[in-house]
Amino acid sequence: PAQLWAALGGAGLIGGLLLAAGIAARLRAAPWTPARTILAAGIAGGATVLLFDHPFAAPAFAFLTAAHLASWAVPAPAAATRPARLASGLGLLAVLAIVPSSLRDLTARAAYSGSLDDASDGSAALTRAMSLAPADPYYAHQYASFLFTHSSDPAAAVPALRATLLHNPDLEYAHYNLGWLLLDSAPAEAAAHFRTVARLAPQRGGVYFGLGLARLNEGDSPAALRAFATECLHDPAFFWSPEWRSPVLAALRPAVLALLTSAPLPATAASTGLREAWSLATPPLADGLRFRRVRTGYGVLLGHPDGPAPADVNVQFSIQLPPALAGLVPPKGWLPGPFLIGFLASE
Numbered sequence: 001p002a003q004l005w006a007a008l009g010g011a012g013l014i015g016g017l018l019l020a021a022g023i024a025a026r027l028r029a030a031p032w033t034p035a036r037t038i039l040a041a042g043i044a045g046g047a048t049v050l051l052f053d054h055p056f057a058a059p060a061f062a063f064l065t066a067a068h069l070a071s072w073a074v075p076a077p078a079a080a081t082r083p084a085r086l087a088s089g090l091g092l093l094a095v096l097a098i099v100p101s102s103l104r105d106l107t108a109r110a111a112y113s114g115s116l117d118d119a120s121d122g123s124a125a126l127t128r129a130m131s132l133a134p135a136d137p138y139y140a141h142q143y144a145s146f147l148f149t150h151s152s153d154p155a156a157a158v159p160a161l162r163a164t165l166l167h168n169p170d171l172e173y174a175h176y177n178l179g180w181l182l183l184d185s186a187p188a189e190a191a192a193h194f195r196t197v198a199r200l201a202p203q204r205g206g207v208y209f210g211l212g213l214a215r216l217n218e219g220d221s222p223a224a225l226r227a228f229a230t231e232c233l234h235d236p237a238f239f240w241s242p243e244w245r246s247p248v249l250a251a252l253r254p255a256v257l258a259l260l261t262s263a264p265l266p267a268t269a270a271s272t273g274l275r276e277a278w279s280l281a282t283p284p285l286a287d288g289l290r291f292r293r294v295r296t297g298y299g300v301l302l303g304h305p306d307g308p309a310p311a312d313v314n315v316q317f318s319i320q321l322p323p324a325l326a327g328l329v330p331p332k333g334w335l336p337g338p339f340l341i342g343f344l345a346s347e
Contacts, residue, residue, distance in 0.1 A: 123147075130160065137164035138302040141173050145310030148177075148292065154313050155181050172200045173295065173310065179210050180314045187217035198344065202337030205235055205293075206314060208344065209243070216248070225252060229259040230344045235332040236274055237319040244284035253284075263343060265335075273328040282325060288317035 123146055129139040141164065144157035158181050161174040179193035194211035197204055212227035228249075232239040239260070244253050261278060265271040292311045299307035321329055 123150075134163065135167045136302075137168060137171055137174065138299065138304045138307065140164045141171075141298075141302075141310045142307065144177060144313075148311055148313040155185075157181065157313070170200055172197055172204065173298070173312075175200070176204065176207060176210075177313045179207075179214065180312075183210065183213055183217065187214045190214040191218065198341060202340050203234060203333050205332060206231075206312075206316060208234060208340070209238070210314070221252075225255050225259060226344060226346075228252065228256045229263070230340055232256065232260055233263060233335055233343060234340055236277070236329045236334070237321055237325075237332065239278070240282060240284050240321060240325065241319050242285050242288050242317050245286070250284075270330040270334055274330055277325050277328040280324065282322075285317075285319065285321075288319055290315050291318055292316070 123143065126139055126143040126146060129136075130143060133139060140160040143160050144154075147157045148154045158178065161178050161181075164171055164174050175193040175196045179190045179197065182190040182193070191211055191214035194207050194214060197207045198211070201207070208227045208231035212224045212231065215221075215224035215227055239256075244250055257278060261275065265274070292313075292315055294311050295309045298309045299305055
């Protein structure tokens with residue numbers, strides 16, 4: 001049911017449940033022969049697989065299941081009661097109501113396939129897919145990723161990202177990248193987007209650093225310091241990131257360290273090692289490998305398992321700590337999200 005609702009909306013969910021109820025009523029009147037018992041076990045097993053996976057053979061399996069169920073059901077005069085016919089009829093009407101949107105979705109997917117074939121300029125195919133299926137955020141997010149990696153003006157992605165939030169205000173990818181895109185031009189709005197990301201995905205790397213930069217651009221230094229410290233708690237290695245070589249951030253680093261040393265960390269060996277690392281007064285790293293994070297598996301989450309994963313707009317450093325620190329610093333994500341949110345909100 002959750003997959004029906006996510007893929008086809010309320011009409012698809014209602015239609016699917018009504019059709020299932022009609023089929024179940026028909027099958028209850030059919031005799032359970034050994035052959036049908038084996039068939040039912042096979043269908044149940046296949047349905048279990050589909051519940052936890054999305055194989056490419058799903059359409060073929062659905063067709064075979066429908067054919068077997070049709071051959072199973074006894075003739076309508078003997079098996080179809082009035083409630084069963086009513087449920088099946090209403091379900092069919094509900095499914096027919098979503099046919100137009102499903103056709104538009106198929107057309108959009110065909111247009112989007114052009115962007116996969118033409119890596120030099122897939123923007124035209126993505127734009128057409130966005131116009132055909134405006135409620136599907138995947139195309140707009142792919143378009144934004146295309147601009148991040150192929151355009152000299154990544155801010156051109158702002159309208160497309162904003163449009164996806166009109167259909168679903170909880171799209172973390174849109175909020176995260178809007179935060180970075182609006183950092184200089186609209187820092188208050190950027191901060192709001194980063195706060196939303198912190199609520200939706202509190203262990204998303206880079207969100208607290210971005211929030212700190214937004215607060216800094218707003219002139220709110222105390223809030224910026226706490227956000228920077230939260231990033232260093234989420235990813236302890238970030239305290240030695242080359243980002244701190246910036247003169248503005250270098251001047252704030254001692255105050256961030258003061259917040260970190262006063263943080264109510266859990267009494268664990270990892271906390272003890274981290275406090276020892278902070279006490280070494282090691283300066284930030286001189287440099288590091290730069291990269292853009294790619295959202296691996298994002299297409300699967302949005303119903304496009306065949307599509308590539310989009311990238312984020314902000315460029316990050318890959319932090320390789322020296323041996324003296326590497327054995328003391330806990331890994332990224334070592335603290336739970338609620339702890340980070342509580343620390344960020346504390347005064």
